[in-house]
Each structure stands twice: as structure tokens, then as C-alpha cells.
Amino acid sequence: MKTFPKNFLWGTATSAPQSEGHSLQNGKSETTWDYWFKTNPEKFHENQGPENTTNIYEMYKEDCKKMKEIGLNSFRTSISWARLLPDGKHVNQEAVTFYRDYFERILEEGVQPIINLFHFDMPMWLMEKGGWENRESVDAFAFYAKTAFELFGDLIDSWTTFNEPIVHIECGYLNGAHYPAIHDFKKAVQVGYHTLMAHTYAVKAFREVMPKGRIGIILNITPAYARSEQPADQVAKENADLLTMKSFLDPAVKGLIPEPLIQLIKKHDLAPETMVSDKEAIKENTVDFIGLNYYQPLRVQAPEDPHFPAQDPEDLFAPYDWPEKRINPYRGWEIYPKAIYDVAMMIKNEYNNFPWYVSENGMGVANEERFLDEQGMIQDDYRIDFMKEHLDYLYQGIQEGSNCFGYHTWTFIDCWSWLNGYRNRYGFYRLESDKNFTRSLKKSGLWYKEVAQNNGY
Numbered sequence: 001m002k003t004f005p006k007n008f009l010w011g012t013a014t015s016a017p018q019s020e021g022h023s024l025q026n027g028k029s030e031t032t033w034d035y036w037f038k039t040n041p042e043k044f045h046e047n048q049g050p051e052n053t054t055n056i057y058e059m060y061k062e063d064c065k066k067m068k069e070i071g072l073n074s075f076r077t078s079i080s081w082a083r084l085l086p087d088g089k090h091v092n093q094e095a096v097t098f099y100r101d102y103f104e105r106i107l108e109e110g111v112q113p114i115i116n117l118f119h120f121d122m123p124m125w126l127m128e129k130g131g132w133e134n135r136e137s138v139d140a141f142a143f144y145a146k147t148a149f150e151l152f153g154d155l156i157d158s159w160t161t162f163n164e165p166i167v168h169i170e171c172g173y174l175n176g177a178h179y180p181a182i183h184d185f186k187k188a189v190q191v192g193y194h195t196l197m198a199h200t201y202a203v204k205a206f207r208e209v210m211p212k213g214r215i216g217i218i219l220n221i222t223p224a225y226a227r228s229e230q231p232a233d234q235v236a237k238e239n240a241d242l243l244t245m246k247s248f249l250d251p252a253v254k255g256l257i258p259e260p261l262i263q264l265i266k267k268h269d270l271a272p273e274t275m276v277s278d279k280e281a282i283k284e285n286t287v288d289f290i291g292l293n294y295y296q297p298l299r300v301q302a303p304e305d306p307h308f309p310a311q312d313p314e315d316l317f318a319p320y321d322w323p324e325k326r327i328n329p330y331r332g333w334e335i336y337p338k339a340i341y342d343v344a345m346m347i348k349n350e351y352n353n354f355p356w357y358v359s360e361n362g363m364g365v366a367n368e369e370r371f372l373d374e375q376g377m378i379q380d381d382y383r384i385d386f387m388k389e390h391l392d393y394l395y396q397g398i399q400e401g402s403n404c405f406g407y408h409t410w411t412f413i414d415c416w417s418w419l420n421g422y423r424n425r426y427g428f429y430r431l432e433s434d435k436n437f438t439r440s441l442k443k444s445g446l447w448y449k450e451v452a453q454n455n456g457y
């Protein structure tokens with residue numbers, strides 16, 4: 001039996017834009033996702049947009065009971081900025097009523113909520129002013145954060161500022177998967193910098209409003225593994241870690257932007273506009289914990305013929321097709337559970353054993369109906385095996401002293417996922433959108449309940 005530490009969090013994660021629905025109703029204003037879907041629906045898998053989610057807005061009362069049914073003792077979701085502050089300034093009272101009741105019911109079930117502020121859902125009014133490219137976004141976000149802490153801080157004591165900040169930077173400004181879908185490395189760095197400052201000033205607001213609470217940030221961790229020990233491949237690994245991981249991890253935990261990252265960015269003429277007071281603000285506003293989302297590693301090699309100055313991250317670290325790669329055949333992502341152990345050791349050894357939790361881990365599967373049994377239950381043994389393998393490595397890391405306090409899976413109920421719609425299913429509950437949003441338990445949900453109740457397996 002592998003028993004996890006006392007009070008270990010067994011939970012799941014989701015986000016407001018992927019679960020609430022009512023995307024243009026009840027006072028919520030447009031986000032970039034609503035706008036993009038309205039103007040380019042063909043980009044979205046099977047034309048499914050942000051209105052088309054799990055409908056938690058209407059169904060949260062029964063969903064909170066379901067959290068208890070599968071033994072969760074914690075749950076992460078986010079607040080929608082555009083719902084809470086539709087014009088960025090004035091509070092939407094309907095949103096306050098909804099979130100308060102939602103959070104109270106989660107708590108009534110004995111489940112600890114962790115509430116995140118931004119999960120890729122930029123309000124359109126701010127995007128029209130340049131979004132994260134514009135320094136105004138830093139103050140706008142800090143105001144939103146402060147408002148949320150004031151309105152819900154009596155209920156919620158664990159908060160996070162951003163989910164996977166690297167993703168809105170990379171997808172919005174480099175690879176075209178998120179609006180505004182442009183390709184501009186220099187802008188991507190500026191957007192990243194403003195995001196970091198928005199995070200920093202949100203933490204500052206938190207300390208003022210909620211001196212007793214705990215705040216963190218959630219990062220997608222794709223640990224880089226180099227093709228070889230050759231110096232050029234090792235430089236590629238170093239570049240990948242600096243850009244995709246340390247760019248947020250070091251400021252959040254250590255209170256500084258790593259010097260090699262500053263030098264790399266300068267060398268390639270990518271330096272963002274900054275303010276003199278920023279450095280001190282970063283130093284003073286470190287977090288209490290971090291969440292790390294882990295799905296797959298990054299295999300890298302030295303780029304063959306890179307542009308100078310770099311026009312793309314691939315000029316600094318190129319993808320490497322590792323021949324031994326094991327693939328999730330239903331989603332195409334690499335499966336490499338040992339990375340969880342490596343991450344656990346890295347946080348222990350390089351970040352002074354900082355408190356952290358696995359804030360997302362899970363297995364996406366397309367056409368999951370093919371695994372339905374005669375009783376109508378999805379027999380997702382592949383998901384159970386996937387989670388067990390990752391938990392084995394997490395357990396090993398904890399045994400060796402890593403300060404990990406929880407494990408959250410992606411996700412609770414199958415949810416809408418950006419351009420991918422419902423293609424990849426991750427939930428413990430299957431969503432049947434065509435049958436009044438019926439949620440039916442999968443085999444993995446039953447398994448997770450046992451794990452959570454036994455605090456191990």
C-alpha cells in the first residue's frame with residue numbers, strides 16, 4: 001500500500017470558461033473566446049464554442065454533490081473575469097451571487113476549493129486595448145484580483161493567479177492556437193512580461209486584503225530532456241527550461257527573473273519594456289505554493305540552422321523526436337510518468353523544497369464511447385493505469401522528501417477544450433451533451449474514490 005502524506009489533497013481541476021457555459025448571459029461580457037468563435041467558428045472542432053460547455057452555471061448544485069460522491073477533498077476552478085467585472089470596473093451582482101453559492105456548496109461538501117483568477121479568458125474590452133501587450137492590463141488585472149479577494153476572501157483561502165501563463169503567450173503570439181493568433185516573438189516576450197507583472201501585483205493585492213490566506217500560481221511544466229550530452233543540445237535544454245519554466249517559476253518562488261534568461265532575451269533583441277519599480281515588486285511578492293500541471297515532457301535538440309536574432313523559440317531549442325517515445329494513442333501526447341519524479345526532485349533540490357502540488361495530470365481520449373460497456377459505463381482502465389503510473393513516481397518523490405501536498409486530475413466532468421471542443425475527454429464523469437448534459441460516472445471515478453478515501457492505493 002502506498003500511503004500519501006496526511007491531509008493530502010485528492011482533487012480535480014477545471015476552469016470557468018470550460019465548465020460554466022452561459023457564456024454571453026447573466027451579465028457576462030465577451031472574452032476573446034466568445035469573439036473568436038463568433039467571427040471564426042470553423043476553427044473550432046465541430047463548431048463547438050464557449051457557450052457549449054458542461055453547464056455548471058445551472059448544474060453546480062448537483063455537481064457539488066458529485067464531488068463528494070467520488071471522494072474529492074479539493075477542487076480547483078476559476079472565476080471568469082468578464083463575468084465578475086463585465087466592463088472591468090463595475091461588479092456584476094449576479095456573478096457574485098452565483099460564485100458565492102457555488103463556493104459555499106463546495107465547502108458544505110467538505111471539499112477545499114482552490115480558486116484561480118485567469119485561465120486563458122481575456123475580456124474583449126481589454127483585448128481591444130491590446131490585451132497583455134498593453135501595460136494597462138497589469139493594473140486592470142490587479143484591480144480584478146483585489147475585487148475577487150474582497151468579495152470571496154471570507155470563503156476561499158487558497159487562490160492562484162494564473163493557469164499556465166506560458167500557454168496564452170505561446171498560443172496567442174507564436175503558434176496561432178489562441179486569439180489573436182499572431183506570430184511575433186518580441187510581442188510574445190512583452191505579453192509574458194506583463195503577465196508576470198499582473199501576477200506580481202495580484203499577489204501584492206492579496207497580501208493587503210488577505211494576510212492569512214495562501215496564494216500561488218499554476219504552471220504547465222514540460223521538463224526538457226536533451227537529445228544528448230553534447231554542449232549544443234545541453235544549451236537547447238537550458239534555453240527551453242529558461243523560457244518555458246523558469247520564466248515564471250523563478251520570479252514566483254525566488255523573487256527574481258533568472259539572469260541567464262535576461263541575457264538570452266537581450267542577446268536576441270527581445271527585451272520587453274519595463275518599469276524601474278518592477279524588480280523590487282517581483283522580489284517582494286513571492287507566492288506561498290505552486291501548482292504544476294504535468295502532461296508530457298519536452299524533448300529538445302540544438303536547432304540545425306537557427307535564425308539570429310531568434311524569430312521563434314525553435315531557433316533556441318528545436319523539438320527532438322525521441323525514438324523511444326511512448327505515445328497516448330488517443331491524444332498523441334507522449335506518456336512519460338518518470339518526469340513527475342524528476343520535477344519533484346527539482347523542486348526539492350533547486351527550489352528549497354518549496355510546497356507544491358500536481359495541479360493537473362490526466363489522459364485525453366478521443367471517441368471514448370467505444371469503451372462503453374453494456375451498463376453504459378466507460379471502462380477507462382487506460383486512464384486508471386495512466387494515473388497510477390504517475391502517482392507511483394509522485395509517491396517515490398514524496399518518499400525522498402519532496403514537499404508535495406496534493407494531486408489534482410484534469411478533469412471532473414468531460415469539458416469543452418478551446419479549439420479542440422469535446423474531442424479529447426478527460427473526465428471522471430462522461431458528459432452527454434445531447435441528453436440534457438447528463439453526467440455518468442466512468443470506472444476511473446470509482447477507482448479515484450477509493451484512492452482518495454484510503455489516501456493511497
Ligand code: BGP
Pocket residue numbers: 015018163164220293331360364410417420424
Ligand atoms: C491544459 C489546460 C486545460 C485543458 C488541458 C487539456 O493545458 O490547462 O485548460 O485544456 O490542458 O487539453 P486538451 O483538451 O487540449 O487535450
